[in-house]
Amino acid sequence: MSFLWEKSQTWRWLVTKTRDSKPFFFAFATVCGVVPGVIGYCVMQLTSSRNPELEAKLRQSARPESMMMSKVNQERLAEYLGELQRKEDTNDRYVAALRGETLTRNPYVRIQPVAKPSDSEAKKEQK
Template identity: 85%
Template structure:
């Protein structure tokens, strides 16, 4: 990286201009933010296909496992959003997610507390006493 400011006169000019001129700095920062944003937006528009026939064909050719997972995910999302709408306590979901678990319940059943894990191994502290 030091090659840029040691050897490049263009880099030194750019640093001097941005240091000395606030309008130039703002213009340069805007260009550095807007130009990549515009390019990214254009790429997304070109590569995004909202072709109904293509979507229907992909849905027809989908594997049964994919369809089942989509259905399960929709059901879980509907259950979670319903709980939020009813202002139910959803902290047990966060606890389960931190453990790498997923809570699955019958829809509209009041949230049950997560059962305590039973330790099958004794604590190391007790062994060393």
């Protein structure tokens, strides 16, 4: 693929200009970062819908698994934000995740190990 760039006069000019001129480099980098961002933002604004009737219809036709996961995620987020508001130490979340553990819903017991599946359950899953 590089043979296309090496033979292209435009590519060589662009490389030379960005190498030799810091203002050109920063302008080019800004254009490469800002222009796609602006285009993406405009596309998202044009394609998003804030129609409450459409949202209500989509919520009514949602699958039970989606609704359950939404509720679980809301509860976890509320728990985490509550801990941040109370300025509790949340580093144990990361330590627990590294050990393969998860937080409990019991208010007095903060961390519990992940339950290991028994041999009979593992065999059922394999079948």
